[in-house]
Amino acid sequence: MASSYGKTIRKVRLNAGFSQKEVYTEIVSKSFAIAFEKGEYSIKIESFLEILERLMLSFDEFMYIHQGYQTKKIEDLGNRINLASNQNNEALLKKYYDEAKNSRSMKTRVLAEQAHVLSYVIHYRNQPEENKIYPQESVQFLKTFLLRSDEWTFRELTIFNNVSDIFDEQTEEMLTIYALKTIDRYQNYVRLQDELFLISLSILGTTIEKGRLKQAKEQIKNLAAKPYDTFQMLHRTLLLFYKGTVSYLEGDQEKGIYLLSQAFLMLKLDHQEVLKRQFYQVLEKHSTVNVKEIVSQVNRCLAYLEITND
Structure with a gap:
């Protein structure tokens, strides 16, 4: 030391x-x-x-x-990359990649390649009409890094969560299994519970989007097993939304609509209009979902729930 x-x-x-x-x-x-x-x-x-x-x-x-009663300083490359990513700053991520890509340090190289692919993820998020073509050298580097062992630490878990969009479906599905194993191993690590829960929800959203409903139901079961008094309201809302989405996609539309209505009511009570629009965008990605009908039924349920909650 x-x-x-x-x-x-x-x-x-x-x-x-x-x-x-x-x-x-x-x-x-x-x-x-x-x-x-x-x-x-x-x-x-x-x-x-x-x-x-x-x-x-x-x-x-x-x-x-x-550290003088301070958390890790923002000058750290990993923190700077996370901040740039959260701010959707494509140019800054490319700058960090250019500065660090030739480093002999494995840690720095991993961060550099992560910054590189994240710059593309943000670009395609802002330009959804474009065909997604990721830099294959960086993709292969991160794929090799993540596949070298399924005994991940929290570091590998966060890297995968940040860049899962860049992998082909077979690789993404395999890495998802690694990620879920890691989350299970860390379930008693109290300091990381909030981060682990949010990562779990992020992985769950991707699993549903990919149509792997059996796997999604198992993830929901594991998340729901956690004591609710440890959840923040937003966590509960996200879990309700995914429960409702899976129920609807599996054919139980009545249950799906009811759960989705609860989720949207919680968003309304918490004044989460941006997240509400994002939820509807998620539903629109599924060709089997009649979003207009869901919106109509959700609004009717919301009106009923608001009356009964008064």
Whole structure:
């Protein structure tokens, strides 16, 4: 571990009122502890984690303190790429790719290729009438990276979620299985629950769009098994929408319309007009869906639900 961590450990230890003996006994020697807290020595990660445990501190909280009570700085390439992507900034993503594409660092190269394909994803999102032709060298690089092991960490999961549109259907379906396995392995990792839930919903939306309704039902079942008191209202709304969509596409139109109506009522109560339009756009992608009829029936259900909720 970085030698500079020792100075932060000293600050935390003194503020909490712990002696060196209480923190370091049977982990490292007294002389090592003194040098470590001066920033003169690095330390093995196993020993460092034991020290954090005695200080009753998680590694995440330690890093927050170590960085001056700030989260990871925006100068980090991964954060800059995420920000540019969220802002639909195609030009900036291309700039990041050009700056980092020749890096010898695998981490930087992966981020560079991700920025490259995301610039195309955003372009085609803004120009839906164009044929989608992604840069095959970057696609192949990311495909190879993601297929090298199905024991993903959260890093691979987020990369796949960001770029899943670029892969052929067979590859996307295989990687979706990897992603769902990863989500299942991380289900008890409390710090990532919100991110995992949103990624799950994103994957679910793609699964439905691809017509894999059996797989979608299994995903919905797994998501619905989570305790509802951990859901935000928007999470519940998204899950209701997907439940309703799958029910409708499987032929149970009455149940589908009812669930969709609940979802749209929640959007109305939360003043989510943009998301409402996006929901209708999702429905329009399915040739078997009569969107006008759904809109008409949803509006009738909304009127009834509003009356009964008064």
